[in-house]
Amino acid sequence: MYHRCMKASPPPLRQQTRAVVRSLIAQTAMAVFAEKGYDETTVEEVAAAAGVSRRTLFNYFKSKEDLALSGLAEQGEKIAARFASSPPGEDIWESLSSAFRVLEEIETTSERRLEIVTLLFGSESLRAGHVEKQSRWQELLAPQIEERLPLSDHRSLEARAIAAAAITCLQAATEEWSRIGGRVDLFHLYDAAVQAVRRAH
Amino acid sequence: MYHRCMKASPPPLRQQTRAVVRSLIAQTAMAVFAEKGYDETTVEEVAAAAGVSRRTLFNYFKSKEDLALSGLAEQGEKIAARFASSPPGEDIWESLSSAFRVLEEIETTSERRLEIVTLLFGSESLRAGHVEKQSRWQELLAPQIEERLPLSDHRSLEARAIAAAAITCLQAATEEWSRIGGRVDLFHLYDAAVQAVRRAH
DNA sequence: CAGCATAATGCACTCAGTGCAATAGTCTGC
DNA sequence: GCAGACTATTGCACTGAGTGCATTATGCTG
Incomplete structure (x- = not known):
C-alpha cells in the first residue's frame, strides 16, 4: 500500500x-x-x-539566460561521459580532443550549430554567461584528469589548468569558426589552437 | 580666443x-x-x-557589476603594457609570466588582494562577469603575441589561444591561491599550471 | 555679474526575478 | 465515480537593476 x-x-x-x-x-x-x-x-x-x-x-x-544556455550544461555532461570512457592509458589531450567531438553528434547539422553559436556570441549580455557556463565543464573534467596525472604537489591545480586550457582552446576555435562562417572543420581549428599552446616557441 | x-x-x-x-x-x-x-x-x-x-x-x-569589476580593465591594460615592453626575442610564455607580475605591484599588500579575490569568487553572480572581463585581456595580448609568432595558416587563432590559455592558467592559479588562503606565492602556482598544460603526459 | 557647458539629480518607466496564495489538474484508494 | 491529497500552473504584488528625459545646480569664461 x-x-x-x-x-x-x-x-x-x-x-x-x-x-x-x-x-x-x-x-x-x-x-x-x-x-x-x-x-x-x-x-x-x-x-x-x-x-x-x-x-x-x-x-x-531560473533566469532568462538559462533559456539560452541550458543546452551547454547537457553538452558538458556528454563530453565528460565520453572522456570517462576513453582508454585509461591514452594521452590526455588525445582523450580530450575526442571527447569534444561528441558536439558533432548533438546538433544535427553544422548549419544549426553555426546558428546557435552565432546567437551566443551575438549578444554582449550572453557572452559572459556562455563563457562561464563552459568553464563549468572544467569541474566535470578535472577530477577525471587528475586521476591520470602523475603524483605531484599540485595535482588538483594541474588537472584544473589542463581542463580549463582545453576548454579555452575550444572556445577560441569556436569563435574563429563562427567568424569565418563555419566553412572549415571546427576540430581542425581546435587542434591548431592546442598545438600552438603546447608547442614551445 | x-x-x-x-x-x-x-x-x-x-x-x-x-x-x-x-x-x-x-x-x-x-x-x-x-x-x-x-x-x-x-x-x-x-x-x-x-x-x-x-x-x-x-x-x-554602466552596471552594478562594473562597480566591482572596473579594476580588472585597468589591470588588463597594465599587463598588456608590460608585455609590450618585454624583449622581443624572449620566449612568449616567459614574457607573459613577467607581464602578469605587475599584479603584485598594483594592490599594496597580498592580504588586500586576497580580500578582493575572495569577494570576486564569493558571489555566483559576479563570477561570470569576472571570468568574462579577464577573458577580454586576451584582446589586448593577442595582437602582440601574433607578431612574435612564426608564419602559419592560423596565426591569429594561435595567438588568441595562447593568450587565452595563459589567462586561464592565471585564473586557475588564483582560485587555488584563494582556496588555500594566499599562503603561497600566486606565481608559483601559475608556473605550475602552465607547466602542467604545456608538458606532454 | 551674465552666459554657457556640463554634471548631478529626480521622476517615471521597463524588465528580470521572487514570494505568496489561490486555482486547476491529476492520481490514489475506496 | 468520488473524496482526498499532492503538484503544476497561474495571478498578483513587490524588489531591484537599468534607462530616458527634463530640471536644477555648479563651475568656468569673458
Missing part, C-alpha cells in the same frame, strides 16, 4: 514530463531569440510563444 | 576629476560589498555611502 506521504517515490513520470516541457520551452525560446535577438526579446514574449505563463516559465528556468 | 563651441577642447581637467570621482566611488563600493556581500548590497546603498544619487552612480558605471 502506498501511503500518501511517500516523498521517497516522486513518480519518475513527473520528472519525465517536466524534462520534456522544459526542453520544449527551451526550443521555443531559441527560435524566438534567433528571430528577434536575445536582448530585444522579453521573457514575457517567450512565455507567450511557448503557451505558458511568465511565472511558470520561471519555474522551469 | 576660445570660442564657446570648441568641442575640440574638452578641458582635461574635467576628465581628470571624473576619473578621480569614479575611482572614489569604486573604492566605496568595494568597501560596502566586502562588508555586506555583493548580492546583499543594493546600488542605492552604494550611492548613499558614496554620497551621490543613484542616477549619478549610473553615470559613472
